[in-house]
Amino acid sequence: MSLLHVSEVYRKEGNNFVVKNISFTQNQFQKIAVAGETGSGKSTLLKMIAGLVQPTSGAIYFENKRVLGPEEKLLPGHQAIAYLSQHFELRSNYKVRELLLMANKITDEEANIIYNICRISHLLNRKTDQLSGGEKQRIAMASLLTAAPKLLLLDEPFSNLDTPHKNMMKAVVRDISDILNITCLLVSHDPVDILSWADEIMVMKDGQIIQKGTPQQVYKQPVNEYTAALFGTYNLISVSLLNEFATLFDISINGRDICVRPENFTIVSYSEGALKGKVNKVLFCGSYYELEVQVHRDVLTVKTHLRDIKEGDSIYLYLSPEDVGYV
Numbered sequence: 004m005s006l007l008h009v010s011e012v013y014r015k016e017g018n019n020f021v022v023k024n025i026s027f028t029q030n031q032f033q034k035i036a037v038a039g040e041t042g043s044g045k046s047t048l049l050k051m052i053a054g055l056v057q058p059t060s061g062a063i064y065f066e067n068k069r070v071l072g073p074e075e076k077l078l079p080g081h082q083a084i085a086y087l088s089q090h091f092e093l094r095s096n097y098k099v100r101e102l103l104l105m106a107n108k109i110t111d112e113e114a115n116i117i118y119n120i121c122r123i124s125h126l127l128n129r130k131t132d133q134l135s136g137g138e139k140q141r142i143a144m145a146s147l148l149t150a151a152p153k154l155l156l157l158d159e160p161f162s163n164l165d166t167p168h169k170n171m172m173k174a175v176v177r178d179i180s181d182i183l184n185i186t187c188l189l190v191s192h193d194p195v196d197i198l199s200w201a202d203e204i205m206v207m208k209d210g211q212i213i214q215k216g217t218p219q220q221v222y223k224q225p226v227n228e229y230t231a232a233l234f235g236t237y238n239l240i241s242v243s244l245l246n247e248f249a250t251l252f253d254i255s256i257n258g259r260d261i262c263v264r265p266e267n268f269t270i271v272s273y274s275e276g277a278l279k280g281k282v283n284k285v286l287f288c289g290s291y292y293e294l295e296v297q298v299h300r301d302v303l304t305v306k307t308h309l310r311d312i313k314e315g316d317s318i319y320l321y322l323s324p325e326d327v328g329y330v
């Protein structure tokens with residue numbers, strides 16, 4: 004069932020359109036992530052959906068009714084849509100419990116479920132100025148959830164968090180979808196945060212959606228270098244290597260550039276049908292090694308789990324045609 008429908012939405016700031024002609028539909032329980040470089044219009048889009056910024060043109064429909072913007076409503080916002088800003092603030096000098104009771108539309112039992120999901124049950128007697136950034140964020144999230152929204156908009160929920168708090172926040176976001184059955188739309192510029200979570204990813208650049216697809220599609224078949232770069236390291240194969248790649252790996256080039264993720268190269272023991280290179284550098288990256296491999300005048304980045312490769316080694320690389328992206 005369609006919950007949210009964004010139809011040809013534009014937003015102008017000064018003389019510039021910062022959101023241009025955005026249309027998409029989000030079904031109930033569908034997890035959508037918006038990725039894009041800083042300034043690409045992600046937050047502006049989210050704020051328009053939340054009814055906090057007025058679209059210059061176009062319309063947003065929630066449960067088939069138009070979401071009114073701040074110029075059309077005395078109290079901006081939509082009661083069933085919650086927006087967690089990157090710049091949320093908690094009222095100071097309150098106990099967490101008091102703060103959470105203010106917005107509370109639900110029973111004690113329901114509230115306790117939310118506190119558990121947000122991992123804040125142990126913080127309820129603290130004052131709001133005695134909390135870390137990550138704890139404050141989870142309390143702000145719980146506060147939004149106690150208002151029983153149907154759609155939760157999360158603006159960069161994982162930025163500025165260390166790894167343990169980031170992992171905790173990811174578990175919170177997963178539980179919000181899985182246990183509370185609240186539909187989430189999430190904005191992030193970090194691929195690691197969204198690839199494993201989203202059902203669909205929309206890539207934004209200069210206010211427009213330039214690619215929409217499953218995490219696998221945007222990662223493996225980016226439409227251009229911008230999308231390729233957003234989702235991690237990639238090799239753009241230079242013109243001088245294209246013919247060799249085409250012949251060795253049976254790839255049809257058709258005048259397009261090709262990009263290959265570092266983990267898609269396999270180091271093989273045979274030379275026939277493989278690309279020869281020399282290892283310039285071996286970088287230890289924890290769970291894998293990243294190699295800089297010289298092939299003629301080009302340097303390729305290759306990820307491997309093999310431990311016995313040393314700088315100066317000659318190696319052979321194999322690439323499967325289905326692991327090639329065309330940009």
Ligand SMILES: Nc1ncnc2c1ncn2[C@@H]1O[C@H](COP(=O)(O)OP(=O)(O)OP(=O)(O)O)[C@@H](O)[C@H]1O
Nearest residue numbers: 016017021039040041042043044045046047048192
């Ligand atoms: N109130 C405003 N007045 C003028 N320009 C604005 C305003 N709000 C946003 N912009 C501009 O609109 C563009 C998009 O901003 P937005 O915050 O939506 O991008 P973003 O993708 O969310 O970036 P970030 O990841 O850094 O938050 C930017 O160039 C920004 O400077």
